[in-house]
Amino acid sequence: MASGIKDKVAILGMGCARFGERWDADADSLMVEAYLEALADAGIGAGEIEAAWLSVAFDALNIGPSGVPASIALRLGNVPVTKVENYCASGTEAFRGAVYAVASGAADIALAIGVEKLKDTGYGGLPVRTRGTMFDMVGVVGSAPGNFAQLASAYAARHGIDRDDLKRAMAHVSVKSHANGARNPKAHLRKVVDEETVLNAPMIAEPLGLFDCCGVSDGAACAIVTTPEIARALGKKDLVTVKALQLAVSNGWELQGRGWDGSYVHTTRIAAGRAYAEAEVTDPGRQISLMEVHDCFSITELVTMEDLGMCPEGGAVKDVLDGRFDADGANPCQIDGGLKCFGHPVGASGLRMIYENYLQLLGRAGERQRMDPPSLGLSHNLGGMPNQSVAAIAIVGLEGA
Amino acid sequence: MTEVGIVAFGAYVPRLRLKRAAVVAANSWYAPGLRAHGKGERAMANWDEDAVTMAVEAARDCLTGIDRGTVSSLLLASSTAPFADRQNAGIVKEALAMSDDIATADLSGSQRAGLSAMVQGLAVAAANGVTVLAIGSDKRKARPASEAELVQGDAAAAVLLGPGGGVAKLLASHSVSADFVDHFRAAGEAADYEWEARWVRDEGYAGLAPRAIHGVLAKAGIEADAVDAFILPAPRGVAQAMSRRCGIRPEAVRDDLGQSVGHSGVAHPLLMLVHALERATPGQRILVAGFGNGCEAVLFEVTDAIASLPRRRAVTGWLARRREEVNYLKLLAFSGHLELETGMRAEFDQKQPLTALWRQRRAVLGLVGGRDPRTGEVQFPKSDIPLGGNLDAVGTLEDHPMAELPARILSFTADNLTYSPDPPCWYGLIDFEGGGRMNVEFCDAEPEDVAVGREMRMMFRVKAFDRQRQFIRYFWKAAPAEREA
Numbered sequence: 090m091a092s093g094i095k096d097k098v099a100i101l102g103m104g105c106a107r108f109g110e111r112w113d114a115d116a117d118s119l120m121v122e123a124y125l126e127a128l129a130d131a132g133i134g135a136g137e138i139e140a141a142w143l144s145v146a147f148d149a150l151n152i153g154p155s156g157v158p159a160s161i162a163l164r165l166g167n168v169p170v171t172k173v174e175n176y177c178a179s180g181t182e183a184f185r186g187a188v189y190a191v192a193s194g195a196a197d198i199a200l201a202i203g204v205e206k207l208k209d210t211g212y213g214g215l216p217v218r219t220r221g222t223m224f225d226m227v228g229v230v231g232s233a234p235g236n237f238a239q240l241a242s243a244y245a246a247r248h249g250i251d252r253d254d255l256k257r258a259m260a261h262v263s264v265k266s267h268a269n270g271a272r273n274p275k276a277h278l279r280k281v282v283d284e285e286t287v288l289n290a291p292m293i294a295e296p297l298g299l300f301d302c303c304g305v306s307d308g309a310a311c312a313i314v315t316t317p318e319i320a321r322a323l324g325k326k327d328l329v330t331v332k333a334l335q336l337a338v339s340n341g342w343e344l345q346g347r348g349w350d351g352s353y354v355h356t357t358r359i360a361a362g363r364a365y366a367e368a369e370v371t372d373p374g375r376q377i378s379l380m381e382v383h384d385c386f387s388i389t390e391l392v393t394m395e396d397l398g399m400c401p402e403g404g405a406v407k408d409v410l411d412g413r414f415d416a417d418g419a420n421p422c423q424i425d426g427g428l429k430c431f432g433h434p435v436g437a438s439g440l441r442m443i444y445e446n447y448l449q450l451l452g453r454a455g456e457r458q459r460m461d462p463p464s465l466g467l468s469h470n471l472g473g474m475p476n477q478s479v480a481a482i483a484i485v486g487l488e489g490a
Numbered sequence: 491m492t493e494v495g496i497v498a499f500g501a502y503v504p505r506l507r508l509k510r511a512a513v514v515a516a517n518s519w520y521a522p523g524l525r526a527h528g529k530g531e532r533a534m535a536n537w538d539e540d541a542v543t544m545a546v547e548a549a550r551d552c553l554t555g556i557d558r559g560t561v562s563s564l565l566l567a568s569s570t571a572p573f574a575d576r577q578n579a580g581i582v583k584e585a586l587a588m589s590d591d592i593a594t595a596d597l598s599g600s601q602r603a604g605l606s607a608m609v610q611g612l613a614v615a616a617a618n619g620v621t622v623l624a625i626g627s628d629k630r631k632a633r634p635a636s637e638a639e640l641v642q643g644d645a646a647a648a649v650l651l652g653p654g655g656g657v658a659k660l661l662a663s664h665s666v667s668a669d670f671v672d673h674f675r676a677a678g679e680a681a682d683y684e685w686e687a688r689w690v691r692d693e694g695y696a697g698l699a700p701r702a703i704h705g706v707l708a709k710a711g712i713e714a715d716a717v718d719a720f721i722l723p724a725p726r727g728v729a730q731a732m733s734r735r736c737g738i739r740p741e742a743v744r745d746d747l748g749q750s751v752g753h754s755g756v757a758h759p760l761l762m763l764v765h766a767l768e769r770a771t772p773g774q775r776i777l778v779a780g781f782g783n784g785c786e787a788v789l790f791e792v793t794d795a796i797a798s799l800p801r802r803r804a805v806t807g808w809l810a811r812r813r814e815e816v817n818y819l820k821l822l823a824f825s826g827h828l829e830l831e832t833g834m835r836a837e838f839d840q841k842q843p844l845t846a847l848w849r850q851r852r853a854v855l856g857l858v859g860g861r862d863p864r865t866g867e868v869q870f871p872k873s874d875i876p877l878g879g880n881l882d883a884v885g886t887l888e889d890h891p892m893a894e895l896p897a898r899i900l901s902f903t904a905d906n907l908t909y910s911p912d913p914p915c916w917y918g919l920i921d922f923e924g925g926g927r928m929n930v931e932f933c934d935a936e937p938e939d940v941a942v943g944r945e946m947r948m949m950f951r952v953k954a955f956d957r958q959r960q961f962i963r964y965f966w967k968a969a970p971a972e973r974e975a
Contacts, residue, residue, distance in 0.1 A: 214907055217838040222846045226854045227871060227965060229917045229929050230838065230954070235905030239918055239929075243901035246942035295904040295914070344919075344929060345869040345877050351901035351919050476919060476929055 093367040096488060097192045099320040099328045101313045102131025105444045108308035108432035109277040116145075116152045116206040117162035119309035123437075124163050124202060127311040131198075132323060135163070138313070139196040141170040142186035144179035144203035146435035147216060148172070151206040159202055176472020177383060178336065179203060180310065180439025181481035185334050187314050197319055203441075204309035205434035214305055215435070234302050235294040236474035237386040242296075243351030244392060248403035256296055258406040259387035260287040263300045265415050266384065266423050270430025272457045277306040277432030301387040306432025310440035312447075317488060329450050332368035332465065333484040335360045344476045354389075354471060356480035357396035361469075364482040365398075368465070373398050377484075378463035379449050380414070380422040381442035383471035384429050390414075390422065393469060416457065424449065424457055439481060442468035446485050464490040494616040495656030496790065498799060500551025501764045502544050502627075502646045503751055503808040505934045507531040510640050512816040517635040527640040530749030534815060535629045535644040537824045537911035538933060538952040541568040542578050543964070544646035545627035546585040546950040548757075550894070551808075552623065552648035555800035558586060561650070562620040563593040565611055567603035567756050570628045571596060572962055574677070581964065582625065584855035585950045587891050601782030604647075604756040609663050609786055611651040616660075621652035628755035633681045634827050641725075643752020647760035647805075657799050658767060658776065658790035661712070664705030667784040670694050680826075687725060695728050695781060696735070702785035703736045706777065710789050714738045717789075719766045721778040723758040738777070750809055759786075765805040770796055811972055813936070823911065835909035840956040842963055852889065857948060857966045859926050860887030868892075868925030895922045897946045897968060902932070904940075920946055920968050931967045939970035947971040 104126025106119045114122070128135060143159040145152060152158035156170030175182040180203035187199035210216045215233050219225055229235075245255050264284055270276040282300060290298035320328055337360035343349040361373075370376045382397070384390035394405040399420060400413075408414065414422035425431050425445040428438060446466025448454040465486040472479035514528040535544065545566055553561070564586075566579035573581075579594040597603045597610070604626025611622035627646035632638035672690040673682045699722060707714055714737035721744050722729040733743050744762055746753075754761055759780035766776050770792040779787040803811075822828035852858040853871045860872030862883060869877050872887050902918030909915075916932035918940075932940065933951050946968035953965035
């Protein structure tokens with residue numbers, strides 16, 4: 090059995106651009122915005138970066154292919170730059186590349202940078218794109234909300250939950266994220282909304298209304314990673330280290346086999362199991378202080394709480410309505426506003442989530458800082474569709490936690 | 491001549507039935523004379539239906555209980571086939587997952603083409619002792635505010651022809667061919683150009699139909715009053731007039747389905763024939779005639795075998811599967827007369843790699859999945875390495891046709907964001923009986939039809955149009971299964 094990544098790599102610095110409708114910025118400037126913050130936080134010079142990973146999901150629509158755009162925008166020193174794309178898990182994928190490079194000893198200091206310039210696509214919501222020749226012949230060209238909305242019908246059927254009760258729990262998820270986002274100066278959506286507004290919003294994809302869907306934003310986020318030894322040598326005291334990094338990718342079972350009932354996300358469960366083992370988490374509800382999960386839609390966050398083992402199956406509705414995942418609850422989730430309100434520039438999202446956990450662990454989250462000392466922060470990305478997905482989990486924590 | 495006959499029959503009528511009153515109301519400011527045609531309703535193909543998809547449904551209905559491997563030839567007649575140069579019958583053949591080793595052909599060029607397909611099919615069946623499937627299908631083309639728009643309707647019908655008496659044995663057929671141009675449509679044109687109705691009636695029908703009718707009766711050696719069912723799709727009153735002129739009993743003139751379907755063009759003589767056969771009793775004689783640049787007349791005698799034909803939807807069954815539509819704009823939009831704002835999502839490039847369609851044609855057009863012979867597990871689509879990853883089983887999956895299998899909804903949504911010509915776009919995950927599942931679009935679905943666990947039936951439909959290159963992508967969709975009465 091592999092020994093895992095736990096405590097082998099430390100985060101030296103992180104940065105995050107202000108997310109939103111960044112009419113003022115192109116992808117290059119967004120990358121620079123996140124990069125400069127990370128570089129200053131790390132306290133290193135640009136020349137010390139030995140390898141970089143760039144995550145972008147909609148390359149054809151903004152910066153184009155390959156690692157070249159990041160190398161040019163950040164004026165890297167002709168180091169290896171690899172572009173990664175794994176649907177909405179791309180940001181965590183870039184982080185994984187950088188962390189593994191450091192853990193392997195191939196690089197002392199590595200960079201992960203994610204960016205997306207969705208507001209240049211002209212679409213409300215994510216752009217339509219091919220999913221491959223075969224898929225385009227036999228698959229459904231549905232929207233992202235439509236693909237995730239199916240979780241709701243299957244979840245309600247499996248657990249015998251009334252549609253209105255489910256809608257109310259979903260609304261709570263969104264109301265909470267709006268309240269959290271309102272306190273985050275870098276968030277895209279910063280307006281508090283009430284439950285009634287959420288419930289009465291126009292229908293996007295049954296049963297998801299407008300407020301059940303996350304923002305489509307421009308943004309970039311960046312991480313610089315190194316070994317704990319180098320971090321200490323560079324003068325860092327409170328080290329945030331990587332405890333687990335796991336990626337689970339559908340092998341077709343959900344859509345081609347039997348046994349999956351569409352009410353949960355199989356890959357999240359697999360990735361969570363592996364991540365908990367890697368991070369030596371045995372009781373996630375008690376040990377995980379903070380969560381940033383892939384709340385692309387309210388139903389996704391709700392179902393993810395069960396997939397991460399935070400609640401028993403069928404128990405998320407009650408836990409959500411009880412406020413367990415609110416900013417002041419036992420297991421705060423999306424304390425920065427989440428994809429819902431911080432925004433979802435696809436390639437940047439995974440890094441944005443790690444950024445929030447990093448800030449919270451170091452006590453640098455400002456107005457939204459959790460008062461009880463956090464120890465482990467979990468971030469979760471879900472790419473693709475629930476029936477053909479990529480789930481990524483990153484657990485970070487203070488060294489020794 | 492070897493005895494031949496109709497072995498089986500089937501039909502298809504689209505679910506949407508547009509109230510004519512709604513069309514008249516919308517157009518009365520412009521063409522008040524249309525009020526004369528304001529009664530009843532017409533069958534209206536949905537945006538994702540065309541002559542090919544309707545032909546597939548009629549063929550499936552016709553082939554109920556019949557081994558498709560016994561069909562050696564497929565003829566598709568249509569004046570509105572979607573492709574001018576890509577054999578439309580070939581698409582139907584793929585959708586029916588038939589063997590490549592059969593003959594297929596398109597017939598067109600005249601409203602008579604449906605009956606011509608049947609006459610040709612009967613001749614081939616008689617000469618070669620083989621079974622021929624003849625289909626007539628039309629998604630009618632008419633300009634807004636025209637009389638044609640009101641009196642026409644979309645439908646398809648199919649007959650399986652073979653040696654022996656079948657359920658209705660052929661007594662005789664007679665063809666009259668003449669370049670009588672009552673209307674025409676140049677290649678590529680959107681609608682017909684029509685000549686004066688009275689001339690068409692008095693010179694066209696009255697001149698040509700009796701010749702065909704007398705011809706077939708003479709060949710069969712029977713008297714006109716021995717005809718029990720007389721079918722001649724024609725403008726109002728013409729069939730009655732022709733029956734009088736030819737000596738056919740007035741009660742033999744069949745309901746022309748004008749109030750429920752409308753005139754379905756090439757398909758209509760076959761559609762009325764199927765309607766007649768549905769309740770026919772042994773010994774009845776059915777004379778079906780089709781007019782168009784001449785006239786085709788065919789005479790059958792119903793046999794005892796009619797009683798043992800497995801139940802099918804036929805015209806009555808499909809007519810009962812009905813949803814009233816009062817929105818005339820849908821007809822205009824679905825027929826391309828009204829260009830609606832589609833939004834950016836419709837710009838998604840739907841270019842079809844033809845290489846891939848060829849490789850995957852059985853999966854895409856035939857809905858053929860894979861079955862692991864060792865485990866019995868079914869998957870769609872088929873893959874080299876079966877699900878479960880057993881590398882000893884690479885390339886061993888067997889073909890598993892799924893189009894006729896019932897399925898149940900596992901999850902669903904109604905998507906208002908994705909582009910659909912008829913929003914919202916319903917889709918979801920379905921599980922097939924015996925295994926296999928897919929995430930698929932639903933068609934002909936309403937909120938009351940869709941719930942987890944609800945039974946669905948697969949239908950061959952247009953998946954998407956490639957507007958840039960004018961290609962049509964076909965695939966299967968799931969429709970709510972009718973609850974049997």
